[in-house]
Amino acid sequence: MPSLKSELKKRGDFDSVEQETTLAILRTSDLLENRLARLLREHGLTPSQYNVLRILRGEGTPLPCLDVAQRMIQVAPAITRVVDQLLKLDYITKTQSSQDRRVYMVDIKPSGRKLLAKLDKPILNLHANTMRHISQSDQKTLIRILESIRDRQSD
Amino acid sequence: MPSLKSELKKRGDFDSVEQETTLAILRTSDLLENRLARLLREHGLTPSQYNVLRILRGEGTPLPCLDVAQRMIQVAPAITRVVDQLLKLDYITKTQSSQDRRVYMVDIKPSGRKLLAKLDKPILNLHANTMRHISQSDQKTLIRILESIRDRQSD
């Protein structure tokens, strides 16, 4: 009987089912994040950098910095630095908009697309492997419940 | 039809159910973490600091630094700093073990217990509120599936 359950028992039982549910989500997420981060690190990317590149590739056209931030549920300052990093790595471009000079548009470069293309299969495999013991029907159930948790939140 | 689904559609459809499942977990976790962090911040604590205090309270006896780290699935350097912070805040004690002088035992102080006691109800309420629309049976399902995801991982 491995990690989670025994660990948590040690520090007292759950105070409520809701708390147990919350902890289960947080712990599982931690695990998944770590695995993804390790894979990305092998290619010199951080999860944030990867997400920005994904968003830009998905969009197809240049995007203002803050639009990228919004899609990552992130605050502006974080994006500024990630964009700086990606510029240094030469995976994106950043140009001041001529319509509105407050705005800076970022776009993915071919080098960035190439990197993403190289990552697509390994990442797909990672996720497939992570979920390999979970039936499709359980996955759909999971997605449904998690979605309803997110959608019912006021903020 | 709100956030997640529409957002993700924008950047291209999911590549697989496994990927969708993964993203659902990560996004939901983000949401929960943010809500908890906000509540804790009102009391001057970070999530890490709170977790360390919880572990120490649950344990009841002094614990070596690295033992605390393990239970948080964290690496040693992170603990060093969180422990330092909690020392500065005067919520814990840290004493060198006389048996093995490499080891430093940390323990929660009464002030720390008092703070946790003050937090218990609000946090319970937060979790209850987050899950208020989710049936107990769905929660149990969620816990079961998430647990099986975690338990089936090799590392």
Next chain:
DNA sequence: GCCAGATAGTTTACATGTTATGTATCGGGT
């Protein structure tokens, strides 16, 4: 006794998230 390898923590360097604050620019009302 002594030394090599293991173990507990710390320190350093880097990337990121957060809030608060500063800067440039835009845009609408007078």
Next chain:
DNA sequence: ACCCGATACATAACATGTAAACTATCTGGC
């Protein structure tokens, strides 16, 4: 034309996570 509030980012300050390197201490074998 001008000014004031809003908007797009950038910067600063702080806490945290990670890997890598370092210190102190312990321990088993010779």
